Amino acid sequence: MKTPKYPILDDHIHIDPRNGKGIEAVKEFKRAGGTHICLVTKPSWSLGIHPVRGEDFRGVFDETLQIAHQIQEQTGVIVFPVLGCHPAEITVMAERMSVAQAADIMKDGLTIAAQYVTEGKAIGLKSGRPHYEIREEITVLSNEILSHAFSLAADAGCSIQIHAESGPCADMIEMASSQGMNPARVIKHFGTPDTPLIPSLVAKHEEIPNLCRLKREFTMESDYMDENSRPGAVIGPKSVPRFTLRMLEQGSITEEDLYRIHMHTPRKVYGIEIEL
Structure with missing residues:
Protein backbone atom coordinates (compact mmCIF):
# COMPACT_ATOMS: atom_id res chain seq x y z
CA MET A 1 0.00 0.00 0.00
CA LYS A 2 1.47 3.32 -1.07
CA THR A 3 2.26 6.00 1.50
CA PRO A 4 -0.48 8.66 1.58
CA LYS A 5 0.49 12.09 0.34
CA TYR A 6 -1.97 14.01 2.51
CA PRO A 7 -3.49 13.66 5.98
CA ILE A 8 -7.19 12.89 5.71
CA LEU A 9 -9.47 12.74 8.78
CA ASP A 10 -12.97 11.29 8.94
CA ASP A 11 -14.38 13.35 11.81
CA HIS A 12 -17.34 11.08 12.62
CA ILE A 13 -17.31 7.37 11.87
CA HIS A 14 -18.52 4.24 13.64
CA ILE A 15 -16.76 0.89 13.39
CA ASP A 16 -18.71 -2.10 14.64
CA PRO A 17 -17.17 -5.59 14.36
CA ARG A 18 -20.34 -7.06 15.92
CA ASN A 19 -22.84 -5.80 13.37
CA GLY A 20 -20.82 -4.55 10.40
CA LYS A 21 -17.59 -4.82 8.44
CA GLY A 22 -15.44 -3.85 11.40
CA ILE A 23 -11.72 -3.53 10.66
CA GLU A 24 -12.31 -4.22 6.96
CA ALA A 25 -14.17 -0.89 6.70
CA VAL A 26 -11.09 0.91 8.06
CA LYS A 27 -8.89 -0.90 5.55
CA GLU A 28 -11.16 0.41 2.79
CA PHE A 29 -10.82 3.92 4.24
CA LYS A 30 -7.03 3.56 4.27
CA ARG A 31 -6.83 2.17 0.72
CA ALA A 32 -8.81 5.20 -0.48
CA GLY A 33 -6.23 7.53 1.14
CA GLY A 34 -7.59 7.99 4.65
CA THR A 35 -5.15 8.36 7.53
CA HIS A 36 -7.02 9.40 10.72
CA ILE A 37 -10.50 8.88 12.18
CA CYS A 38 -12.58 10.15 15.06
CA LEU A 39 -14.18 6.93 16.30
CA VAL A 40 -17.51 7.85 17.88
CA THR A 41 -19.43 5.66 20.32
CA LYS A 42 -22.52 3.94 18.98
CA PRO A 43 -25.83 3.90 20.88
CA SER A 44 -25.77 1.47 23.80
CA TRP A 45 -28.50 -0.79 22.44
CA SER A 46 -26.54 -1.45 19.23
CA LEU A 47 -23.89 -3.14 21.39
CA GLY A 48 -26.44 -5.13 23.36
CA ILE A 49 -26.17 -2.87 26.42
CA HIS A 50 -29.32 -1.54 28.11
CA PRO A 51 -28.24 0.88 30.87
CA VAL A 52 -30.04 1.01 34.18
CA ARG A 53 -27.32 3.19 35.75
CA GLY A 54 -24.58 5.45 34.47
CA GLU A 55 -21.89 2.86 35.15
CA ASP A 56 -23.41 0.63 32.48
CA PHE A 57 -22.11 3.03 29.82
CA ARG A 58 -18.59 1.89 30.68
CA GLY A 59 -19.31 -1.16 28.57
CA VAL A 60 -19.99 1.08 25.57
CA PHE A 61 -16.89 3.18 26.18
CA ASP A 62 -14.58 0.24 26.85
CA GLU A 63 -15.71 -1.54 23.68
CA THR A 64 -15.11 1.65 21.67
CA LEU A 65 -11.57 1.91 23.08
CA GLN A 66 -10.94 -1.77 22.38
CA ILE A 67 -11.99 -1.28 18.76
CA ALA A 68 -9.74 1.80 18.54
CA HIS A 69 -6.79 -0.28 19.72
CA GLN A 70 -7.54 -3.02 17.19
CA ILE A 71 -7.79 -0.49 14.35
CA GLN A 72 -4.42 1.09 15.11
CA GLU A 73 -2.77 -2.29 15.63
CA GLN A 74 -4.16 -3.91 12.47
CA THR A 75 -4.29 -0.99 10.02
CA GLY A 76 -1.99 1.79 11.25
CA VAL A 77 -4.84 4.31 10.92
CA ILE A 78 -4.66 6.79 13.81
CA VAL A 79 -7.79 6.76 15.96
CA PHE A 80 -9.14 9.54 18.17
CA PRO A 81 -12.01 8.18 20.33
CA VAL A 82 -15.01 10.41 21.06
CA LEU A 83 -17.18 9.07 23.90
CA GLY A 84 -20.64 9.94 25.12
CA CYS A 85 -24.33 9.14 25.19
CA HIS A 86 -26.37 9.25 21.99
CA PRO A 87 -29.21 11.74 22.52
CA ALA A 88 -31.75 9.12 21.42
CA GLU A 89 -30.88 7.09 24.53
CA ILE A 90 -33.46 9.08 26.51
CA THR A 91 -36.43 7.94 24.43
CA VAL A 92 -35.18 4.36 24.22
CA MET A 93 -34.60 4.13 27.98
CA ALA A 94 -37.94 5.83 28.66
CA GLU A 95 -39.63 2.67 27.38
CA ARG A 96 -38.56 0.94 30.60
CA MET A 97 -38.30 3.82 33.12
CA SER A 98 -39.32 7.45 33.63
CA VAL A 99 -37.72 10.05 31.37
CA ALA A 100 -36.30 11.77 34.47
CA GLN A 101 -34.53 8.55 35.46
CA ALA A 102 -33.25 8.12 31.91
CA ALA A 103 -31.89 11.69 31.94
CA ASP A 104 -30.06 11.10 35.23
CA ILE A 105 -28.49 7.91 33.88
CA MET A 106 -27.31 9.75 30.76
CA LYS A 107 -25.80 12.54 32.86
CA ASP A 108 -23.95 9.95 34.94
CA GLY A 109 -22.78 8.22 31.76
CA LEU A 110 -21.42 11.51 30.41
CA THR A 111 -19.63 12.17 33.69
CA ILE A 112 -17.88 8.82 33.28
CA ALA A 113 -17.05 9.63 29.64
CA ALA A 114 -15.42 12.86 30.81
CA GLN A 115 -13.27 10.84 33.21
CA TYR A 116 -11.98 8.84 30.24
CA VAL A 117 -11.10 12.11 28.54
CA THR A 118 -9.19 13.43 31.56
CA GLU A 119 -7.34 10.10 31.71
CA GLY A 120 -6.21 10.65 28.10
CA LYS A 121 -8.23 7.75 26.69
CA ALA A 122 -10.47 9.92 24.48
CA ILE A 123 -10.24 13.37 22.89
CA GLY A 124 -13.77 14.63 23.41
CA LEU A 125 -17.39 14.06 24.33
CA LYS A 126 -20.51 13.29 22.32
CA SER A 127 -23.90 14.67 23.32
CA GLY A 128 -26.84 16.56 21.84
CA ARG A 129 -30.58 16.25 21.71
CA PRO A 130 -32.96 14.08 19.66
CA HIS A 131 -33.19 15.02 15.99
CA TYR A 132 -36.78 13.77 15.73
CA GLU A 133 -40.07 15.06 17.15
CA ILE A 134 -40.33 14.68 20.92
CA ARG A 135 -42.63 15.93 23.65
CA GLU A 136 -41.77 19.04 25.66
CA GLU A 137 -40.64 17.15 28.78
CA ILE A 138 -38.01 15.27 26.80
CA THR A 139 -36.88 18.49 25.09
CA VAL A 140 -36.33 20.16 28.47
CA LEU A 141 -34.48 17.16 29.93
CA SER A 142 -32.37 16.73 26.77
CA ASN A 143 -31.22 20.33 27.04
CA GLU A 144 -30.35 19.70 30.69
CA ILE A 145 -28.26 16.70 29.65
CA LEU A 146 -26.57 18.80 26.96
CA SER A 147 -25.80 21.60 29.43
CA HIS A 148 -24.26 19.01 31.74
CA ALA A 149 -22.13 17.78 28.85
CA PHE A 150 -20.96 21.34 28.11
CA SER A 151 -20.00 21.76 31.77
CA LEU A 152 -18.06 18.48 31.73
CA ALA A 153 -16.26 19.46 28.52
CA ALA A 154 -15.35 22.82 30.03
CA ASP A 155 -13.90 21.13 33.11
CA ALA A 156 -12.03 18.54 31.05
CA GLY A 157 -10.77 21.17 28.61
CA CYS A 158 -12.01 19.15 25.65
CA SER A 159 -14.22 19.51 22.61
CA ILE A 160 -17.73 18.15 22.16
CA GLN A 161 -19.48 16.69 19.12
CA ILE A 162 -23.18 17.55 18.89
CA HIS A 163 -25.78 15.19 17.45
CA ALA A 164 -28.99 17.18 17.10
CA GLU A 165 -31.72 18.45 14.79
CA SER A 166 -30.82 19.79 11.36
CA GLY A 167 -30.13 23.50 11.13
CA PRO A 168 -28.07 26.12 12.94
CA CYS A 169 -28.54 25.03 16.59
CA ALA A 170 -27.51 28.63 17.33
CA ASP A 171 -28.86 28.45 20.88
CA MET A 172 -25.96 26.15 21.74
CA ILE A 173 -23.53 29.08 21.59
CA GLU A 174 -25.12 30.57 24.72
CA MET A 175 -25.69 27.14 26.26
CA ALA A 176 -21.99 26.30 25.95
CA SER A 177 -20.81 29.72 27.08
CA SER A 178 -23.04 29.66 30.17
CA GLN A 179 -21.30 26.45 31.26
CA GLY A 180 -17.80 27.86 30.70
CA MET A 181 -17.37 25.98 27.43
CA ASN A 182 -15.68 27.68 24.49
CA PRO A 183 -18.23 27.51 21.60
CA ALA A 184 -15.34 27.35 19.14
CA ARG A 185 -14.76 23.80 20.37
CA VAL A 186 -18.32 22.65 19.68
CA ILE A 187 -18.63 20.55 16.51
CA LYS A 188 -22.03 20.11 14.87
CA HIS A 189 -21.99 16.54 13.57
CA PHE A 190 -23.88 16.20 10.27
CA GLY A 191 -23.59 19.96 10.14
CA THR A 192 -24.89 22.54 7.70
CA PRO A 193 -23.20 25.77 6.57
CA ASP A 194 -25.77 27.91 8.42
CA THR A 195 -24.56 26.85 11.88
CA PRO A 196 -22.42 29.22 13.97
CA LEU A 197 -20.81 26.09 15.47
CA ILE A 198 -17.98 24.24 13.70
CA PRO A 199 -19.78 22.11 11.12
CA SER A 200 -18.64 18.59 10.36
CA LEU A 201 -19.94 18.21 6.82
CA VAL A 202 -20.84 14.91 5.19
CA ALA A 203 -18.17 14.39 2.53
CA LYS A 204 -20.57 14.69 -0.41
CA HIS A 205 -21.91 18.08 0.74
CA GLU A 206 -22.12 20.27 -2.34
CA GLU A 207 -21.15 23.46 -0.47
CA ILE A 208 -17.65 22.26 0.45
CA PRO A 209 -15.83 23.97 -2.47
CA ASN A 210 -17.67 27.24 -1.87
CA LEU A 211 -16.97 27.17 1.87
CA CYS A 212 -13.31 26.59 1.07
CA PHE A 243 -14.37 13.09 -2.17
CA THR A 244 -11.43 15.08 -0.77
CA LEU A 245 -8.91 13.80 -3.31
CA ARG A 246 -11.38 14.08 -6.18
CA MET A 247 -12.11 17.73 -5.35
CA LEU A 248 -8.38 18.41 -5.11
CA GLU A 249 -7.73 16.74 -8.46
CA GLN A 250 -10.58 18.68 -10.10
CA GLY A 251 -9.30 21.96 -8.67
CA SER A 252 -12.46 22.74 -6.70
CA ILE A 253 -10.36 22.81 -3.51
CA THR A 254 -6.67 23.58 -3.04
CA GLU A 255 -3.94 21.90 -1.01
CA GLU A 256 -4.29 24.77 1.47
CA ASP A 257 -7.99 23.92 1.80
CA LEU A 258 -7.22 20.24 2.33
CA TYR A 259 -4.78 20.98 5.15
CA ARG A 260 -7.23 23.43 6.76
CA ILE A 261 -10.03 20.81 6.72
CA HIS A 262 -8.01 17.77 7.75
CA MET A 263 -5.19 19.16 9.88
CA HIS A 264 -5.49 22.77 11.05
CA THR A 265 -9.17 22.91 12.02
CA PRO A 266 -9.05 19.57 13.92
CA ARG A 267 -5.93 20.78 15.73
CA LYS A 268 -7.66 24.03 16.69
CA VAL A 269 -10.93 22.39 17.76
CA TYR A 270 -9.75 19.14 19.35
CA GLY A 271 -6.19 19.99 20.30
CA ILE A 272 -4.93 16.95 18.36
CA GLU A 273 -1.90 16.64 16.11
CA ILE A 274 -2.57 15.16 12.69
CA GLU A 275 0.61 14.18 10.90
CA LEU A 276 1.69 11.57 8.36
Missing part, protein backbone atom coordinates in the same frame (compact mmCIF):
# COMPACT_ATOMS: atom_id res chain seq x y z
CA ARG A 213 -13.27 29.71 -1.09
CA LEU A 214 -14.68 31.58 1.91
CA LYS A 215 -11.92 30.08 4.14
CA ARG A 216 -14.63 28.66 6.41
CA GLU A 217 -13.48 26.32 9.16
CA PHE A 218 -15.13 22.91 9.04
CA THR A 219 -14.29 19.21 9.09
CA MET A 220 -15.53 16.30 6.95
CA GLU A 221 -17.21 13.06 7.94
CA SER A 222 -18.88 9.97 6.54
CA ASP A 223 -21.12 9.17 9.54
CA TYR A 224 -20.60 5.59 8.36
CA MET A 225 -22.70 3.44 10.71
CA ASP A 226 -21.08 0.07 9.95
CA GLU A 227 -24.26 -1.98 10.16
CA ASN A 228 -24.84 -4.91 7.80
CA SER A 229 -28.56 -4.14 7.95
CA ARG A 230 -27.87 -0.67 6.50
CA PRO A 231 -24.84 -1.10 4.21
CA GLY A 232 -23.12 2.15 3.25
CA ALA A 233 -25.21 4.35 5.55
CA VAL A 234 -24.86 7.29 5.83
CA ILE A 235 -22.11 7.12 3.20
CA GLY A 236 -19.37 4.52 2.88
CA PRO A 237 -16.03 4.40 4.72
CA LYS A 238 -14.07 5.39 1.59
CA SER A 239 -16.11 8.56 1.10
CA VAL A 240 -14.07 11.20 2.96
CA PRO A 241 -10.73 10.43 1.25
CA ARG A 242 -12.40 9.84 -2.13
Whole structure:
Protein backbone atom coordinates (compact mmCIF):
# COMPACT_ATOMS: atom_id res chain seq x y z
CA MET A 1 0.00 0.00 0.00
CA LYS A 2 1.47 3.32 -1.07
CA THR A 3 2.26 6.00 1.50
CA PRO A 4 -0.48 8.66 1.58
CA LYS A 5 0.49 12.09 0.34
CA TYR A 6 -1.97 14.01 2.51
CA PRO A 7 -3.49 13.66 5.98
CA ILE A 8 -7.19 12.89 5.71
CA LEU A 9 -9.47 12.74 8.78
CA ASP A 10 -12.97 11.29 8.94
CA ASP A 11 -14.38 13.35 11.81
CA HIS A 12 -17.34 11.08 12.62
CA ILE A 13 -17.31 7.37 11.87
CA HIS A 14 -18.52 4.24 13.64
CA ILE A 15 -16.76 0.89 13.39
CA ASP A 16 -18.71 -2.10 14.64
CA PRO A 17 -17.17 -5.59 14.36
CA ARG A 18 -20.34 -7.06 15.92
CA ASN A 19 -22.84 -5.80 13.37
CA GLY A 20 -20.82 -4.55 10.40
CA LYS A 21 -17.59 -4.82 8.44
CA GLY A 22 -15.44 -3.85 11.40
CA ILE A 23 -11.72 -3.53 10.66
CA GLU A 24 -12.31 -4.22 6.96
CA ALA A 25 -14.17 -0.89 6.70
CA VAL A 26 -11.09 0.91 8.06
CA LYS A 27 -8.89 -0.90 5.55
CA GLU A 28 -11.16 0.41 2.79
CA PHE A 29 -10.82 3.92 4.24
CA LYS A 30 -7.03 3.56 4.27
CA ARG A 31 -6.83 2.17 0.72
CA ALA A 32 -8.81 5.20 -0.48
CA GLY A 33 -6.23 7.53 1.14
CA GLY A 34 -7.59 7.99 4.65
CA THR A 35 -5.15 8.36 7.53
CA HIS A 36 -7.02 9.40 10.72
CA ILE A 37 -10.50 8.88 12.18
CA CYS A 38 -12.58 10.15 15.06
CA LEU A 39 -14.18 6.93 16.30
CA VAL A 40 -17.51 7.85 17.88
CA THR A 41 -19.43 5.66 20.32
CA LYS A 42 -22.52 3.94 18.98
CA PRO A 43 -25.83 3.90 20.88
CA SER A 44 -25.77 1.47 23.80
CA TRP A 45 -28.50 -0.79 22.44
CA SER A 46 -26.54 -1.45 19.23
CA LEU A 47 -23.89 -3.14 21.39
CA GLY A 48 -26.44 -5.13 23.36
CA ILE A 49 -26.17 -2.87 26.42
CA HIS A 50 -29.32 -1.54 28.11
CA PRO A 51 -28.24 0.88 30.87
CA VAL A 52 -30.04 1.01 34.18
CA ARG A 53 -27.32 3.19 35.75
CA GLY A 54 -24.58 5.45 34.47
CA GLU A 55 -21.89 2.86 35.15
CA ASP A 56 -23.41 0.63 32.48
CA PHE A 57 -22.11 3.03 29.82
CA ARG A 58 -18.59 1.89 30.68
CA GLY A 59 -19.31 -1.16 28.57
CA VAL A 60 -19.99 1.08 25.57
CA PHE A 61 -16.89 3.18 26.18
CA ASP A 62 -14.58 0.24 26.85
CA GLU A 63 -15.71 -1.54 23.68
CA THR A 64 -15.11 1.65 21.67
CA LEU A 65 -11.57 1.91 23.08
CA GLN A 66 -10.94 -1.77 22.38
CA ILE A 67 -11.99 -1.28 18.76
CA ALA A 68 -9.74 1.80 18.54
CA HIS A 69 -6.79 -0.28 19.72
CA GLN A 70 -7.54 -3.02 17.19
CA ILE A 71 -7.79 -0.49 14.35
CA GLN A 72 -4.42 1.09 15.11
CA GLU A 73 -2.77 -2.29 15.63
CA GLN A 74 -4.16 -3.91 12.47
CA THR A 75 -4.29 -0.99 10.02
CA GLY A 76 -1.99 1.79 11.25
CA VAL A 77 -4.84 4.31 10.92
CA ILE A 78 -4.66 6.79 13.81
CA VAL A 79 -7.79 6.76 15.96
CA PHE A 80 -9.14 9.54 18.17
CA PRO A 81 -12.01 8.18 20.33
CA VAL A 82 -15.01 10.41 21.06
CA LEU A 83 -17.18 9.07 23.90
CA GLY A 84 -20.64 9.94 25.12
CA CYS A 85 -24.33 9.14 25.19
CA HIS A 86 -26.37 9.25 21.99
CA PRO A 87 -29.21 11.74 22.52
CA ALA A 88 -31.75 9.12 21.42
CA GLU A 89 -30.88 7.09 24.53
CA ILE A 90 -33.46 9.08 26.51
CA THR A 91 -36.43 7.94 24.43
CA VAL A 92 -35.18 4.36 24.22
CA MET A 93 -34.60 4.13 27.98
CA ALA A 94 -37.94 5.83 28.66
CA GLU A 95 -39.63 2.67 27.38
CA ARG A 96 -38.56 0.94 30.60
CA MET A 97 -38.30 3.82 33.12
CA SER A 98 -39.32 7.45 33.63
CA VAL A 99 -37.72 10.05 31.37
CA ALA A 100 -36.30 11.77 34.47
CA GLN A 101 -34.53 8.55 35.46
CA ALA A 102 -33.25 8.12 31.91
CA ALA A 103 -31.89 11.69 31.94
CA ASP A 104 -30.06 11.10 35.23
CA ILE A 105 -28.49 7.91 33.88
CA MET A 106 -27.31 9.75 30.76
CA LYS A 107 -25.80 12.54 32.86
CA ASP A 108 -23.95 9.95 34.94
CA GLY A 109 -22.78 8.22 31.76
CA LEU A 110 -21.42 11.51 30.41
CA THR A 111 -19.63 12.17 33.69
CA ILE A 112 -17.88 8.82 33.28
CA ALA A 113 -17.05 9.63 29.64
CA ALA A 114 -15.42 12.86 30.81
CA GLN A 115 -13.27 10.84 33.21
CA TYR A 116 -11.98 8.84 30.24
CA VAL A 117 -11.10 12.11 28.54
CA THR A 118 -9.19 13.43 31.56
CA GLU A 119 -7.34 10.10 31.71
CA GLY A 120 -6.21 10.65 28.10
CA LYS A 121 -8.23 7.75 26.69
CA ALA A 122 -10.47 9.92 24.48
CA ILE A 123 -10.24 13.37 22.89
CA GLY A 124 -13.77 14.63 23.41
CA LEU A 125 -17.39 14.06 24.33
CA LYS A 126 -20.51 13.29 22.32
CA SER A 127 -23.90 14.67 23.32
CA GLY A 128 -26.84 16.56 21.84
CA ARG A 129 -30.58 16.25 21.71
CA PRO A 130 -32.96 14.08 19.66
CA HIS A 131 -33.19 15.02 15.99
CA TYR A 132 -36.78 13.77 15.73
CA GLU A 133 -40.07 15.06 17.15
CA ILE A 134 -40.33 14.68 20.92
CA ARG A 135 -42.63 15.93 23.65
CA GLU A 136 -41.77 19.04 25.66
CA GLU A 137 -40.64 17.15 28.78
CA ILE A 138 -38.01 15.27 26.80
CA THR A 139 -36.88 18.49 25.09
CA VAL A 140 -36.33 20.16 28.47
CA LEU A 141 -34.48 17.16 29.93
CA SER A 142 -32.37 16.73 26.77
CA ASN A 143 -31.22 20.33 27.04
CA GLU A 144 -30.35 19.70 30.69
CA ILE A 145 -28.26 16.70 29.65
CA LEU A 146 -26.57 18.80 26.96
CA SER A 147 -25.80 21.60 29.43
CA HIS A 148 -24.26 19.01 31.74
CA ALA A 149 -22.13 17.78 28.85
CA PHE A 150 -20.96 21.34 28.11
CA SER A 151 -20.00 21.76 31.77
CA LEU A 152 -18.06 18.48 31.73
CA ALA A 153 -16.26 19.46 28.52
CA ALA A 154 -15.35 22.82 30.03
CA ASP A 155 -13.90 21.13 33.11
CA ALA A 156 -12.03 18.54 31.05
CA GLY A 157 -10.77 21.17 28.61
CA CYS A 158 -12.01 19.15 25.65
CA SER A 159 -14.22 19.51 22.61
CA ILE A 160 -17.73 18.15 22.16
CA GLN A 161 -19.48 16.69 19.12
CA ILE A 162 -23.18 17.55 18.89
CA HIS A 163 -25.78 15.19 17.45
CA ALA A 164 -28.99 17.18 17.10
CA GLU A 165 -31.72 18.45 14.79
CA SER A 166 -30.82 19.79 11.36
CA GLY A 167 -30.13 23.50 11.13
CA PRO A 168 -28.07 26.12 12.94
CA CYS A 169 -28.54 25.03 16.59
CA ALA A 170 -27.51 28.63 17.33
CA ASP A 171 -28.86 28.45 20.88
CA MET A 172 -25.96 26.15 21.74
CA ILE A 173 -23.53 29.08 21.59
CA GLU A 174 -25.12 30.57 24.72
CA MET A 175 -25.69 27.14 26.26
CA ALA A 176 -21.99 26.30 25.95
CA SER A 177 -20.81 29.72 27.08
CA SER A 178 -23.04 29.66 30.17
CA GLN A 179 -21.30 26.45 31.26
CA GLY A 180 -17.80 27.86 30.70
CA MET A 181 -17.37 25.98 27.43
CA ASN A 182 -15.68 27.68 24.49
CA PRO A 183 -18.23 27.51 21.60
CA ALA A 184 -15.34 27.35 19.14
CA ARG A 185 -14.76 23.80 20.37
CA VAL A 186 -18.32 22.65 19.68
CA ILE A 187 -18.63 20.55 16.51
CA LYS A 188 -22.03 20.11 14.87
CA HIS A 189 -21.99 16.54 13.57
CA PHE A 190 -23.88 16.20 10.27
CA GLY A 191 -23.59 19.96 10.14
CA THR A 192 -24.89 22.54 7.70
CA PRO A 193 -23.20 25.77 6.57
CA ASP A 194 -25.77 27.91 8.42
CA THR A 195 -24.56 26.85 11.88
CA PRO A 196 -22.42 29.22 13.97
CA LEU A 197 -20.81 26.09 15.47
CA ILE A 198 -17.98 24.24 13.70
CA PRO A 199 -19.78 22.11 11.12
CA SER A 200 -18.64 18.59 10.36
CA LEU A 201 -19.94 18.21 6.82
CA VAL A 202 -20.84 14.91 5.19
CA ALA A 203 -18.17 14.39 2.53
CA LYS A 204 -20.57 14.69 -0.41
CA HIS A 205 -21.91 18.08 0.74
CA GLU A 206 -22.12 20.27 -2.34
CA GLU A 207 -21.15 23.46 -0.47
CA ILE A 208 -17.65 22.26 0.45
CA PRO A 209 -15.83 23.97 -2.47
CA ASN A 210 -17.67 27.24 -1.87
CA LEU A 211 -16.97 27.17 1.87
CA CYS A 212 -13.31 26.59 1.07
CA ARG A 213 -13.27 29.71 -1.09
CA LEU A 214 -14.68 31.58 1.91
CA LYS A 215 -11.92 30.08 4.14
CA ARG A 216 -14.63 28.66 6.41
CA GLU A 217 -13.48 26.32 9.16
CA PHE A 218 -15.13 22.91 9.04
CA THR A 219 -14.29 19.21 9.09
CA MET A 220 -15.53 16.30 6.95
CA GLU A 221 -17.21 13.06 7.94
CA SER A 222 -18.88 9.97 6.54
CA ASP A 223 -21.12 9.17 9.54
CA TYR A 224 -20.60 5.59 8.36
CA MET A 225 -22.70 3.44 10.71
CA ASP A 226 -21.08 0.07 9.95
CA GLU A 227 -24.26 -1.98 10.16
CA ASN A 228 -24.84 -4.91 7.80
CA SER A 229 -28.56 -4.14 7.95
CA ARG A 230 -27.87 -0.67 6.50
CA PRO A 231 -24.84 -1.10 4.21
CA GLY A 232 -23.12 2.15 3.25
CA ALA A 233 -25.21 4.35 5.55
CA VAL A 234 -24.86 7.29 5.83
CA ILE A 235 -22.11 7.12 3.20
CA GLY A 236 -19.37 4.52 2.88
CA PRO A 237 -16.03 4.40 4.72
CA LYS A 238 -14.07 5.39 1.59
CA SER A 239 -16.11 8.56 1.10
CA VAL A 240 -14.07 11.20 2.96
CA PRO A 241 -10.73 10.43 1.25
CA ARG A 242 -12.40 9.84 -2.13
CA PHE A 243 -14.37 13.09 -2.17
CA THR A 244 -11.43 15.08 -0.77
CA LEU A 245 -8.91 13.80 -3.31
CA ARG A 246 -11.38 14.08 -6.18
CA MET A 247 -12.11 17.73 -5.35
CA LEU A 248 -8.38 18.41 -5.11
CA GLU A 249 -7.73 16.74 -8.46
CA GLN A 250 -10.58 18.68 -10.10
CA GLY A 251 -9.30 21.96 -8.67
CA SER A 252 -12.46 22.74 -6.70
CA ILE A 253 -10.36 22.81 -3.51
CA THR A 254 -6.67 23.58 -3.04
CA GLU A 255 -3.94 21.90 -1.01
CA GLU A 256 -4.29 24.77 1.47
CA ASP A 257 -7.99 23.92 1.80
CA LEU A 258 -7.22 20.24 2.33
CA TYR A 259 -4.78 20.98 5.15
CA ARG A 260 -7.23 23.43 6.76
CA ILE A 261 -10.03 20.81 6.72
CA HIS A 262 -8.01 17.77 7.75
CA MET A 263 -5.19 19.16 9.88
CA HIS A 264 -5.49 22.77 11.05
CA THR A 265 -9.17 22.91 12.02
CA PRO A 266 -9.05 19.57 13.92
CA ARG A 267 -5.93 20.78 15.73
CA LYS A 268 -7.66 24.03 16.69
CA VAL A 269 -10.93 22.39 17.76
CA TYR A 270 -9.75 19.14 19.35
CA GLY A 271 -6.19 19.99 20.30
CA ILE A 272 -4.93 16.95 18.36
CA GLU A 273 -1.90 16.64 16.11
CA ILE A 274 -2.57 15.16 12.69
CA GLU A 275 0.61 14.18 10.90
CA LEU A 276 1.69 11.57 8.36
